[in-house]
Every structure is written in C-alpha cells, then in structure tokens.
Amino acid sequence: FATGQACVSKSSAATCTAVLDSSDFFPNVPTVLGDYISLANGPSGLGIAQYDRFHGTLWAVSDAGGKWASTLLDGQTGSGSTTADTGDDGIAANLVITQNGDWNVTYVNGIQEHLQFISWPGGKGTPLAPEVVDDGYDNGKPYADGQHVVGDDANMRIDASGNVTVAYQDSTAGTLR
Numbered sequence: 001f002a003t004g005q006a007c008v009s010k011s012s013a014a015t016c017t018a019v020l021d022s023s024d025f026f027p028n029v030p031t032v033l034g035d036y037i038s039l040a041n042g043p044s045g046l047g048i049a050q051y052d053r054f055h056g057t058l059w060a061v062s063d064a065g066g067k068w069a070s071t072l073l074d075g076q077t078g079s080g081s082t083t084a085d086t087g088d089d090g091i092a093a094n095l096v097i098t099q100n101g102d103w104n105v106t107y108v109n110g111i112q113e114h115l116q117f118i119s120w121p122g123g124k125g126t127p128l129a130p131e132v133v134d135d136g137y138d139n140g141k142p143y144a145d146g147q148h149v150v151g152d153d154a155n156m157r158i159d160a161s162g163n164v165t166v167a168y169q170d171s172t173a174g175t176l177r
Contacts, residue, residue: 002128003017003069005017005018010030012029013031014143027044027122032052033049034050034052035050035051035052035053035084035090035091036050036051036090036091036092036093036107037049037050037093038050038094038095038105038158039092039095040095040096040097040103040150041097042097042098042099042101042123043097043100044062044064044101044123045062045063045103046062046063047060047061047062047063047095047097047103048060048062048095048141049073049093049094049095049103049105049107049122050090051089051091051107052075052090052091053094053130054087055075055076055085056075056076056078056087056088056089056090056110056111057061057072057073057074057075057089057090058072058074058075058093058107059073059090060073060095060103060105060120060123060127061074062123070149070174071120072128073089073090073105073118073125073126074089074090074107074116074118074130075087075088075089075090077159087109087110087111087112088109088110088111089107089108089109089110089116089130090104090107090108091107091108091109091110091151092107092151092152092153092154093105093106093107094106094107094155094156095167096128096156096157096158098158098162100122101122101123102119102120102121102123103123103127104118104119104120104126104156104158104164104174105117105118105119105120106125106151106154106156106166106168107131107151107154108150108154109130109152109153112135113135113136113147113148113149113150113151114133114134114135114136114150114151115132115134115151115154115166115168116130116131116132116133116151116172117130117131117132117133117156117164117166118130119165123135124127130155130159133151133152133166133168134150134151134168134177135147135150136148136150137151143172143173145172148170148171148172148173149170149171149172150168150169150170150171150177151168151169152168152169152171153168153169154167154168154169155167155168156167
C-alpha cells in the first residue's frame with residue numbers, strides 16, 4: 001500500500017484508504033500549545049487558562065511571584081510513566097478568578113462534546129473534579145437530530161454568593177443557551 005494509506009480486508013479483498021491524522025479532524029484549529037487562551041486578573045495576579053491541542057489537555061498558568069508556573073487541570077492523570085490520557089479537554093477555555101482567588105474554567109470536552117466546568121480552589125493544590133454543564137442532550141434524551149455540539153464561545157459570571165452563570169452556544173441549533 002502507498003504511504004499515507006491503511007488497508008483492511010473486506011470480503012476477502014484488500015481495501016485501502018487514506019489515513020487521517022489529528023489535523024484532519026479540526027482543520028481550523030492549529031495543533032499547538034496555547035489554543036483558546038483566556039486571561040483573567042485575580043487577587044494574586046494574572047492567570048491564564050489554555051488548551052494544549054497536542055495532548056488534549058487543559059492547563060492553568062499562574063504568575064507565582066514573578067515566575068510563571070503551569071498546572072494541569074484536566075485531560076490526563078498521573079505523570080511520567082504512569083500518565084494516562086483521559087480525553088480531549090480544554091477547547092474554548094474561559095477563565096474567571098474570583099475575589100477569594102478561586103480559579104473557575106468552562107471548556108469543551110472534545111471527545112464527548114460536553115461543556116464542562118472545573119474549579120481550582122485558591123489556584124493552589126489539586127483542582128476539583130470537572131462537572132458537566134451541558135452534555136448536548138435534552139435532559140438526558142437525544143434531540144431529534146441527535147447530540148448537539150455545545151459550549152462554543154462560553155462566557156461565565158460568578159456572583160458574590162458564588163453562583164455560577166454560563167452563557168454559551170449550541171452550535172448544532174445555532175442558539176444561545
């Protein structure tokens with residue numbers, strides 16, 4: 001078979017087709033570290049949430065005393081030889097840092113097509129487990145046209161009582177949620 005092709009046996013005959021690489025799936029999103037950068041100012045200084053498309057991970061980057069430090073928020077567990085990929089997390093990241101220093105990020109899980117929310121208390125230690133804001137279904141039931149792609153252009157507001165409001169796009173229906 002030719003370079004860039006994969007072949008399988010179908011009805012006892014070889015069938016070959018072009019192999020798709022990761023850049024074929026999101027042609028308008030470059031395969032780089034730093035897609036979907038969101039910048040926020042908090043009580044301890046500037047913070048950045050960013051998507052690493054190479055690895056499908058969501059990162060927080062904080063200015064810790066004049067030295068930038070990165071913290072993995074979602075997309076893999078473990079480190080070194082025990083690293084496990086847990087998805088494609090961080091698309092359309094949107095960061096809000098509250099007055100008490102908590103980091104809050106909405107983002108899209110690109111595998112499950114869910115809009116998710118994660119909180120990182122005080123911007124230190126271990127982030128809390130991600131929560132699903134919208135799974136693209138109508139209260140757990142598929143829409144007539146199937147699961148919707150949700151979460152693009154999310155914008156978040158957190159009031160003084162800690163109530164989170166998220167506005168975002170349902171790309172399938174072309175509506176605001």
